[in-house]
Amino acid sequence: MSEPTLYELSSTGRTGVTFPEPDVPLTDLPSNFLRSDLPLPELSEIDVIRHFTHLSHLNYSIDENIYPLGSCTMKYNPRINEETARMAGFAFSHPMQPIETTQGNLALMYQLQEWLQEISGFEGVTLQPAAGAHGEFVGVMMIRAYHRDRNDAKRIKILIPDSAHGTNPASSSMIGMEVVTVPSDPRGNVDLEALKAACDDTLAGLMLTNPNTLGLFDEHIQQVIDIVHKAGGLVYGDGANLNALMGIIRPGDVGFDLMHFNLHKTFSTPHGGGGPGSGPVGVSAKLVDFLPEPLVDIIEEAEEDLPPLYGFKKPAKTIGRIKAFHGHFGVLVRAFTYIMMHGAAGLRTVSEMAVLNANYLLAKVRKTYTIPYDRICMHEFVAEGRWQDAEGVHALDIAKRLMDYNFHPPTNYFPLIVPEALMIEPTETESMQSLDAFADALIKIADEAHRSPELLKEAPHNSPTKRLDEVKAARDLVLCCWRPEEKD
Amino acid sequence: MFTPHTKTEISTMLKVVGVNRLEELFQVVPESCRYPKLNLPAGLSEMETRQELQLLSESNETAHDLACFLGAGAYNHYSPAGVDAIIRRGEFLTAYTPYQPEISQGTLQAIFEYQSLIANLTGMEVCNASHYDGATACAEAAVMAYHTFRGKRSKIVLSPAIHPHYRETIRTYMQGYTNLTITGDEPGIDLQQHPSALKTLIDDNTSLVYIQYPDFFGRIFDLKEIVEVAHTAGAMVAVAVNPISLGLLIPPGEFGADIVTGEGQPLGLPLSFGGPYLGIFATKKEYIHKIAGRLVGETVDKDGKRAYVLTLTAREQHIRRERATSNICTNQGLMALASTVYLSLLGKSGLKQVATLSYQKAHYAFERIIQIPGYQAWNSDPFFNEFVIKCPKPVDEINFHLLDHGILGGYDLGLVYPKLKGHMLLACTEVNTRQEIGGLVNVLTEVTHE
Amino acid sequence: MNIPKELKYEKTDEWVKVEDKTGTVGISDYAQEQLSDIVYVDITLSVGDKVKKGVVIASIESVKAAADVNMPVSGTVLEVNTGLSDTPEQVNTDPYGSAWMVKIQLDNPQELSTLMDGAAYEKYCAERVH
Numbered sequence A: 001m002s003e004p005t006l007y008e009l010s011s012t013g014r015t016g017v018t019f020p021e022p023d024v025p026l027t028d029l030p031s032n033f034l035r036s037d038l039p040l041p042e043l044s045e046i047d048v049i050r051h052f053t054h055l056s057h058l059n060y061s062i063d064e065n066i067y068p069l070g071s072c073t074m075k076y077n078p079r080i081n082e083e084t085a086r087m088a089g090f091a092f093s094h095p096m097q098p099i100e101t102t103q104g105n106l107a108l109m110y111q112l113q114e115w116l117q118e119i120s121g122f123e124g125v126t127l128q129p130a131a132g133a134h135g136e137f138v139g140v141m142m143i144r145a146y147h148r149d150r151n152d153a154k155r156i157k158i159l160i161p162d163s164a165h166g167t168n169p170a171s172s173s174m175i176g177m178e179v180v181t182v183p184s185d186p187r188g189n190v191d192l193e194a195l196k197a198a199c200d201d202t203l204a205g206l207m208l209t210n211p212n213t214l215g216l217f218d219e220h221i222q223q224v225i226d227i228v229h230k231a232g233g234l235v236y237g238d239g240a241n242l243n244a245l246m247g248i249i250r251p252g253d254v255g256f257d258l259m260h261f262n263l264h265k266t267f268s269t270p271h272g273g274g275g276p277g278s279g280p281v282g283v284s285a286k287l288v289d290f291l292p293e294p295l296v297d298i299i300e301e302a303e304e305d306l307p308p309l310y311g312f313k314k315p316a317k318t319i320g321r322i323k324a325f326h327g328h329f330g331v332l333v334r335a336f337t338y339i340m341m342h343g344a345a346g347l348r349t350v351s352e353m354a355v356l357n358a359n360y361l362l363a364k365v366r367k368t369y370t371i372p373y374d375r376i377c378m379h380e381f382v383a384e385g386r387w388q389d390a391e392g393v394h395a396l397d398i399a400k401r402l403m404d405y406n407f408h409p410p411t412n413y414f415p416l417i418v419p420e421a422l423m424i425e426p427t428e429t430e431s432m433q434s435l436d437a438f439a440d441a442l443i444k445i446a447d448e449a450h451r452s453p454e455l456l457k458e459a460p461h462n463s464p465t466k467r468l469d470e471v472k473a474a475r476d477l478v479l480c481c482w483r484p485e486e487k488d
Numbered sequence B: 001m002f003t004p005h006t007k008t009e010i011s012t013m014l015k016v017v018g019v020n021r022l023e024e025l026f027q028v029v030p031e032s033c034r035y036p037k038l039n040l041p042a043g044l045s046e047m048e049t050r051q052e053l054q055l056l057s058e059s060n061e062t063a064h065d066l067a068c069f070l071g072a073g074a075y076n077h078y079s080p081a082g083v084d085a086i087i088r089r090g091e092f093l094t095a096y097t098p099y100q101p102e103i104s105q106g107t108l109q110a111i112f113e114y115q116s117l118i119a120n121l122t123g124m125e126v127c128n129a130s131h132y133d134g135a136t137a138c139a140e141a142a143v144m145a146y147h148t149f150r151g152k153r154s155k156i157v158l159s160p161a162i163h164p165h166y167r168e169t170i171r172t173y174m175q176g177y178t179n180l181t182i183t184g185d186e187p188g189i190d191l192q193q194h195p196s197a198l199k200t201l202i203d204d205n206t207s208l209v210y211i212q213y214p215d216f217f218g219r220i221f222d223l224k225e226i227v228e229v230a231h232t233a234g235a236m237v238a239v240a241v242n243p244i245s246l247g248l249l250i251p252p253g254e255f256g257a258d259i260v261t262g263e264g265q266p267l268g269l270p271l272s273f274g275g276p277y278l279g280i281f282a283t284k285k286e287y288i289h290k291i292a293g294r295l296v297g298e299t300v301d302k303d304g305k306r307a308y309v310l311t312l313t314a315r316e317q318h319i320r321r322e323r324a325t326s327n328i329c330t331n332q333g334l335m336a337l338a339s340t341v342y343l344s345l346l347g348k349s350g351l352k353q354v355a356t357l358s359y360q361k362a363h364y365a366f367e368r369i370i371q372i373p374g375y376q377a378w379n380s381d382p383f384f385n386e387f388v389i390k391c392p393k394p395v396d397e398i399n400f401h402l403l404d405h406g407i408l409g410g411y412d413l414g415l416v417y418p419k420l421k422g423h424m425l426l427a428c429t430e431v432n433t434r435q436e437i438g439g440l441v442n443v444l445t446e447v448t449h450e
Numbered sequence C: 001m002n003i004p005k006e007l008k009y010e011k012t013d014e015w016v017k018v019e020d021k022t023g024t025v026g027i028s029d030y031a032q033e034q035l036s037d038i039v040y041v042d043i044t045l046s047v048g049d050k051v052k053k054g055v056v057i058a059s060i061e062s063v064k065a066a067a068d069v070n071m072p073v074s075g076t077v078l079e080v081n082t083g084l085s086d087t088p089e090q091v092n093t094d095p096y097g098s099a100w101m102v103k104i105q106l107d108n109p110q111e112l113s114t115l116m117d118g119a120a121y122e123k124y125c126a127e128r129v130h
Helices: A045-056 A079-085 A103-120 A132-149 A167-174 A192-198 A221-230 A239-244 A285-290 A329-365 A395-404 A432-451 A470-475 B007-017 B022-026 B046-058 B081-087 B105-122 B134-148 B164-173 B195-201 B224-232 B243-247 B317-323 B333-369 B395-404 B434-448 C029-035 C109-114 C118-127
Strands: A124-126 A157-161 A178-182 A203-209 A234-238 A258-260 A281-283 A295-300 A309-313 A381-384 A421-424 B155-158 B181-183 B206-213 B236-241 B259-263 B279-283 B296-300 B306-310 B386-390 B423-427 C014-019 C022-027 C038-043 C056-062 C066-070 C075-080 C102-106
Touching: A045 B081, A045 B105, A045 B333, A079 A329, A079 B046, A103 A124, A103 A281, A103 A295, A103 A309, A103 A329, A103 B046, A124 A285, A132 A167, A132 A203, A132 A234, A132 A258, A132 A281, A132 A285, A157 A167, A157 A192, A167 A178, A167 A203, A167 B317, A178 A192, A192 A221, A203 A221, A221 A234, A234 A239, A239 A329, A281 A285, A329 A381, A329 A421, A329 A432, A329 B007, A329 B022, A329 B046, A395 A421, A395 A432, A432 B007, A470 B296, A470 C038, B007 B022, B081 B333, B105 B243, B105 B279, B105 B296, B105 B306, B105 B333, B134 B155, B134 B164, B134 B206, B134 B236, B134 B259, B134 B279, B155 B164, B155 B195, B195 B206, B195 B224, B206 B224, B224 B236, B236 B243, B243 B333, B317 C066, B333 B386, B333 B423, B333 B434, B395 B423, B395 B434, C102 C109
Parallel strands: A157 A178, A157 A203, A203 A234, A234 A258, B155 B181, B155 B206, B206 B236, B236 B259
Antiparallel strands: A124 A281, A258 A281, A295 A309, A381 A421, B259 B279, B296 B306, B386 B423, C014 C022, C022 C102, C038 C056, C056 C066, C075 C102
């Protein structure tokens, strides 16, 4: 039984939440601007609550079970974050209030900037970007602005490894840079010779995810960075995989010039079914002037028993404003809460356990699944979802069969350089027991793939829906609810 | 604290992995940089953390305790309890992007419903699953228009009465496009002008004409003429909206808009110091392959059961990579859900009520303020819930007085429009009471006596 | 795999049917099979356009992939198959017939010698690792 849509549940004349009559004398409405019809559904409050409650039951979530999506870092979302983000002084503050009235917010943002700098080894941070991809866009814009500022506008080439997330090349072309792909070597590192060959005086920079999307820490990271720097380019870090590195290494220390953070990955803010995220960007000293505006800073230094006055500054060579207001403050509060609870020792434990969990899971499935790059992994690893002797079984089938075991599948078909890829990231909040259960399911499914593959091919059997007709969805486009009038 | 591992378990796991110590897992990390000492305060318990955050929160003065007359793109509307009750459900809060549709039908159907409600509210045919906010939605519209003409039209005409942040964001996004002209909002332009005045700038090199409705100053204008002029020149028209106003006003889809963008924060989302908000983006069916952002479509499963799935995904970055026109991945899923619950709880009559109340409170406040000697109306055009007042004293001075009396005053327009120094932009919503407005009038009067 | 012998093929899977000084262009059976269910075809040319070999002339999207179509030989556009945008699935069902994309006047017939004939293309497809 599918859940009806809001329009199907609607009943003419029904009201939900109502408001008081006007307590002021009335002004005529502007008659020539009034709409004649407002086609919204009419539901009572219980209708609405029941409807969305039913819908929620159709969703898998972290609260349900392990969510091993590679490079997504689906760790537990602490409930205290939901409390702090909703504190009245945060939730009811308007972005355009006089700064004197929102010092609590500004102090929090300034402190978060400092903490992120400390964690990553950078000298400046912008909290404005709304998501990781937004941060990447900011990063590439800053790289471009940096070279143009030095009268080196011919530097338009951005090097991106073949294992990179699609947002990397997309962010680069959005600002008119030329994307050149760099291959990986057989051990999953950036191919040094190919990298050297691609470096010339049109090089703007390299976008590097480290550990990469194979879950591997580049064995020549220092050399990679040196090669790019020697050729006059900057090194951008895609910080999606920072969960493996906190307290282990600081990207700034090893030579990254800038990097974005994904607060909704590493710092536990909830994914919300597709956002909101937050993608702050950390930069080294040479890029601080190019950060987006506005930037939170100390306007008046602390004096005796007076705290500093926090406010906004416009960096000297700013790339400009990248969204309205100041960033996803509600998400920043959650990340701030998380870092405050953990401290340095706690964050290091997070990364250590994330890496231990991934290696443990890898060890448990190594004999059953082909691991194309079989060395100690970081917080995630990639397996091949296929076997020579199980013809016709693909990663997709394994993914769908996992649903029958009440698990969310790992990331499928990414990174592109591994055929039938299954990218698995357990995160540090999974217990050994949880990992054992997941490994058992993977091993059982491998067995089924050989003995009774139709179980995989017909999967999922027990979920709210079976496999969907995606061709029909794209060819017979229906993007809005049917209205009752239309259905007749 | 959220890692469940016991010492024994760690020991067992290390054995299975085949190492003796945790340190062996990190040998690949360059030794000179390994294990930096992070200078962060020691971790706190949940209880202590809550106390610290409480202190920070309480050091602010906000619309929670103050009567709020500040708008300028973010509004203090009432959010019914049902909204938060739904978005706090773990099944929505902690779910990922619905790439595996069989176990994400909750999220998918909710987005589908969001798309429908917004399409109907704006009078457009299709709507995407959201952009980051009203400003980035504008930027994406400008980029989309540019690519629709394949770069052959290199001019964008912007009304100066579009939110300054939106116009700045458009310029930032398009700084990599050579030979692009963005015009219409130059400093010194007559801000009193009707949007039709932009028609002198429209020609066959114009890809997009952008107007805000109601505009940044709260004004409502008849946009039929400017739309016609734009279309005759072959250009697209985009309109940035306040979705609450569409509870009353003719939606842009009905007067020919090609794209409608907007800020969805007023639809039940907290002010939250500027974010996370909700970027609305709706357009015509004919542009469906050109738009950025996720789309949810209806289909059936193997058994013929109706279901929902992310569709036309080949437009997006994970497939197109460097050929994508937008890099957007994570968007504002939970905020779109919140707005859907808000619109469902209010429904047809509730949204009209909120829009009407906002209108009535604002007009009452306006009428009373212009009676105060020294305060003048800036213009005489119809407005929705926001208006501009010329003040007898500097706006920041007036706002400090207002704060002393528990009132959050309007926006100082002189900060972004040099010609509007001394002018304040005030907003009212259904939350403002007659008493609060009376209080505002009293203090504004008081200020002129000092 | 259908590979009509009388056509010429480019490495990037476009075919050209030459009739006198005119050519018809489309994508091969191999290409449509790789892309799988096609949902959108966007031909970015107009009649009269002069297009050089190698320039991107169309964008194709399927449920799981996107691909560019490149001009296999330089030419001036005589006709564009605008009907394809309404029924993109023709590319899957009839890639050499109703799913032709553009008809052109060949501007530089010597370029035809850089293309493969049916037999060479068949061999090329067999060697490719997917």
